[in-house]
Amino acid sequence: MDMYPPGSAKPGKLSWLGKVISVQPRIRLTRSFDERSHTYLGYGLRFQGTIGEENREFSVGIGKGAHAKHQFQAGDIVSGMSEPVADTRIEPVEFYKTSGLEVLERAEQQVAQSPPWLGVPLELEAYRARGHRRLDAKTYEAKCQSCIWGCKMAVEMIIDQWNPSVRRYRSETFCYGPKSCPVYKAGPTRKVPGRKGMTWEEADWIDDEATRHRGMDE
Numbered sequence: 541m542d543m544y545p546p547g548s549a550k551p552g553k554l555s556w557l558g559k560v561i562s563v564q565p566r567i568r569l570t571r572s573f574d575e576r577s578h579t580y581l582g583y584g585l586r587f588q589g590t591i592g593e594e595n596r597e598f599s600v601g602i603g604k605g606a607h608a609k610h611q612f613q614a615g616d617i618v619s620g621m622s623e624p625v626a627d628t629r630i631e632p633v634e635f636y637k638t639s640g641l642e643v644l645e646r647a648e649q650q651v652a653q654s655p656p657w658l659g660v661p662l663e664l665e666a667y668r669a670r671g672h673r674r675l676d677a678k679t680y681e682a683k684c685q686s687c688i689w690g691c692k693m694a695v696e697m698i699i700d701q702w703n704p705s706v707r708r709y710r711s712e713t714f715c716y717g718p719k720s721c722p723v724y725k726a727g728p729t730r731k732v733p734g735r736k737g738m739t740w741e742e743a744d745w746i747d748d749e750a751t752r753h754r755g756m757d758e
Contacts, residue, residue, distance in 0.1 A: 558589020601636035615647025656687030671750035676727025680713035689717030
């Protein structure tokens with residue numbers, strides 16, 4: 541028998557309600573020296589609202605299916621229940637394992653002609669196909685946090701391939717948007733630590749190769 545009333549938060553979950561500030565892909569990047577791979581976790585939603593007893597800005601992770609069903613975009617008023625992330629090193633959001641999603645108020649369809657681009661983000665497969673370029677962290681924080689093409693990834697780095705338990709963690713920001721974006725700045729190249737003090741630097745040509753199939757305005 542379920543001891544909890546319908547709609548109530550079970551232990552470990554917090555009820556929340558807020559206005560969507562942004563919807564971006566939720567991706568984990570794994571680096572092993574000069575190799576990298578992506579884990580497509582779903583989408584990250586940033587809200588201004590109330591979670592538990594707090595009124596503040598917060599971020600919630602949802603799965604691919606939930607986004608396909610609700611088609612979230614900036615301006616929507618949404619409620620739900622989520623758990624605090626167990627390991628914040630490998631998640632780009634604060635809360636996940638989300639349930640009870642309900643769109644209380646739908647924003648008008650937004651079609652932006654200039655950055656930040658808003659509206660409903662594409663499917664994760666489309667992001668994968670587009671490829672990304674590194675994005676300067678300060679530019680992301682100042683101008684790209686609400687854009688559907690921005691992405692702040694949780695990065696897990698395997699330092700020693702022969703001893704994969706040795707790992708480090710950080711976050712990195714990327715852009716999946718048009719290469720002609722006027723606010724885009726690449727920022728410094730990314731350096732990846734390796735075994736015995738070695739360092740690998742991710743050169744510009746890697747971004748060029750990842751996005752060469754797209755025109756400047758795609």
